[in-house]
Amino acid sequence: MCNISPWHSSGRPFQTGYGIATFAHVMQHSPCQVERFDTCGTIMDLVAFALCGHTRPTDATMDTTNAFSWGAFDSQAHAWPASAVSALGIPVDILPRVVRPGSIVGMMASRTTSVFANVIAASSIPVYAPMGDHPCSVLALLHVHHVVSPVEVAMINIGTSAQLSYVETPSSRPDDDENRRDGNSYSFEKRPYFGSQDLYVAAALTGGNVFARFVANCVQWATDLGVPSTASDGRMFANVIAMGLQRTDTALTCRPTFGGERSQSANNTTGQLSNMAMDNWSIGDMSAAIARGIVTNLIELLPKRKQIELRRRRFCPTLKLVANLKRAVCRVLGSGNALLRNALLQHFVQAEFAPNAVVLCRESDAAVGAALVVLQYGAPSI
Structure with a gap:
């Protein structure tokens, strides 16, 4: 897939099938597919992002359980290791901010009903980070x-x-x-x-x-x-x-x-x-x-x-x-x-x-x- 060790410095396994590995493959073989995107995440993170009505890449989040499952995430430092991510050809700033399980990532947006027709929107409803x-x-x-x-x-x-x-x-x-x-x-x-x-x-x-x-x-x-x-x-x-x-x-x-x-x-x-x-x-x-x-x-x-x-x-x-x-x-x-x-x-x-x-x-x-x-x-x- 790419010329790097299947284990990064903290011992976290990394191989085909992990989210970061897929991202690296795309960046290496068809980077044009992601040129118009400014952040990334799991499908459930996308749902939470939409429920909150977020629009900025800085609002993108992922909890530690999902970040770990993507591969390469350093759970001890609670961060994406910049050197390992950069070695894969992935811009570090495109990765979502990692939060603790149970963290509130935003409030239900009033315009959510246009995205999820069956959801009754109310600005007082908190949206929590999706988890593994x-x-x-x-x-x-x-x-x-x-x-x-x-x-x-x-x-x-x-x-x-x-x-x-x-x-x-x-x-x-x-x-x-x-x-x-x-x-x-x-x-x-x-x-x-x-x-x-x-x-x-x-x-x-x-x-x-x-x-x-x-x-x-x-x-x-x-x-x-x-x-x-x-x-x-x-x-x-x-x-x-x-x-x-x-x-x-x-x-x-x-x-x-x-x-x-x-x-x-x-x-x-x-x-x-x-x-x-x-x-x-x-x-x-x-x-x-x-x-x-x-x-x-x-x-x-x-x-x-x-x-x-x-x-x-x-x-x-x-x-x-x-x-x-x-x-x-x-x-x-x-x-x-x-x-x-x-x-x-x-x-x-x-x-x-x-x-x-x-x-x-x-x-x-x-x-x-x-x-x-x-x-x-x-x-x-x-």
Whole structure:
């Protein structure tokens, strides 16, 4: 894409797919496309900009969670690093001003109705900086389950992909030292969270998508053998999961990284079934091995030091929840459609974290989290 290191001086990952990387590509290959623009931002920042009736580039803002997700943003200095941005050929002054989550970026403009017909404009309504959906979802999840001390729990989400995350207070060590200790990784990040805390996230491309592909392959195998299935997709999923639940002790192992991972190594550019014997490669064995591999792969994306912290949270005796004895042993909050709908994945998550340490959660709406940020951390002005 461009001749720069994929890591800038603070250790922030940078590669194709990040907003700044896309901007740099455009500036390098077709700068005429952006000649008439004087600022930039996410689509949600554009909505906030329009709601406020802003017209000047100096009014453009972006919160720290979105700025970090764009790449290159230095969360420790709370600024775009001028040297790194300039090296990419991007004018530093075109980037939006970065504000804290919960900051007011303006007031609803009276002429907003001409842009958003269904919005009732009133100049007394504040507009807050849009925020990233993942940290907002985490905050909603913790709130719904009355978690008083978020630094004592972990969260696992398995949908199409998978994430394992937990909240920590800021480290006293510089970011670059911490990144050197843990190892730079496109699959593991320390992201800005709320209340001056950090959100550590291991993000896998390998999740429910792999299990769904296996079920689709089972259907295709039946068709190839001349016995096409008449069962619905839901029934096929249920059958494959049920067979796997009968083989949870299989010796068959699977590294299910068939599509690779963001942080590629010699072990995860392809997938692998291993330890095969004459009696352990049935559909049940394979489905169990794949489900177990999805969970194992996610945990192994954490640096070794962070895996130690994760184990501490699994058995932390000081966890505090609102008085509710049924939840008093909760250590891990599980979410995501693939996890919630797949008893086989649930089995291996519980096997990894202990059965009474996992609570499956259906409530983690990012919109709820965004509202909570405003209530808990909202600033009266920017």
